[in-house]
Amino acid sequence: MRLRTRRKTLVIAAAIGAVLALLLALILALFAVGNLAGDSDVLVDDSDPTPDDPPLVQHLKKFQALADEYGDRSARGPGYEAAAEYVEEQLAAAGYDTERQYFTFERRGEEYETFNVIAETDGGSEDSVVMLGAHLDGVRGSAAMNDNASGVSALLEAAKAVQAQGEPTNTVRFVWWGAEEYRNSPGSRHYVEDLAENDPDELDAIAAYLNFDMIASPNYVIAVYDARSGEDEARLEVPDGSVEVMDMFTDYFDSQDQPWVGTGWDFDSDQVAFAHEGVAVGGLYSGSDERKTPREAALFGGTPGKNRDPNYHTDDDDIENINMEALTIMSDAITHAATTLARDATALE
DSSP: OOHHHHHHHHHHHHHHHHHHHHHHHHHHHHHIIOOOIIITTOOOOOOOOOOOHHHHHHHHHHHHHHHHHHHHHHHSSSSHHHHHHHHHHHHTTOOOEEEEEEEEEEETTTEEEEEEEEESSSEEOOOOOOOOEOOOOTTTTTTIIIIHHHHHHHHHHHHHHHHTOSSSSSEEEEESSSOSSTOOOHHHHHHHHHHOOOOHHHHTTTTEEEEEOOOOTTTTEEEETTTTOOGOOOOOOOOOOOHHHHHHHHHHHHHHOOOOOOETSSSTTTTTHHTTTTOOOEEEESSSSSSSHHHHHHHHHHHTTTTOOOOTTTTTOGGGGBBBBHHHHHHHHHHHHHHHHHHHGGGOO
8 A cells, every 4th residue: 555655656746747847848948939039028010100109119110111112122222212211301300401422333234323311410520520320221122120220210319319419519420321232332432432532631530430230130239349359350450549439339338237249340331431441430230140159148138059130131131020129229329429429529539
């Protein structure tokens, strides 16, 4: 009788253990899914924009709607024109005058024309210009929300904040670049080369250029262009002043108790043309097809071993690919940089 009771107890204990193990596995699986930053609380839905939506969300929903209507925001298509008109409308409502700078670029032997959208503050020293930019175009066949409706939207909000604080001490110039998704980022390259050839004094007046390309990746990191990596690790010479740009961002994140990591600042995007001319550069980045490391997962959550943006340059880079937690952190940092440098460029000294 005792033996049977013991056996029965062991069977019950084993069953309970199996159930607990199953529950633990389920909890861990759910935790992993949540950590991938695919939770609904950090993603934007694809509903129509409403006045109650935060401004960043309103911008994202508009860009998604334009992609739904036109197919993409490629510099070679009508979706780009529609997106540019939206940016211009937003800037006009904030009190900016905008300018289109047209240029041509080649693709497989064909020549195409597109443009950059430029806006700058009224007033402020013409001898001290701070530039901030994000590319407006996207790859063909994609809504291109993380790459780069995220940067476009954050830059719009930074421009509004600068305008709202009154006349600046320094000129702040915002640019939404065309055709970054093509070889050598022809929009920013045209801008810089045109200044170098036709107005070198205006080029010399640019104290720094700050770039924002992909800042809301689903499995994100908070990364700052690393000007301290050493020239032996970079493809370009680090321009003077770039360390100070980096410090401005890292000091801000430290003040917010926000973890951050460094990232190579010389990858092929719109800051490269400025770096070639010796302009201080910096920027923020949340990741593309790099795999998230265990250290990064410990700092930011998410799933180690998974791509920071598994939908990079695909038709799945839609509004549901946006991580609003990452975008909010980055947008606040961009607005801080823009409003600070509008008042005082000595932050870069």
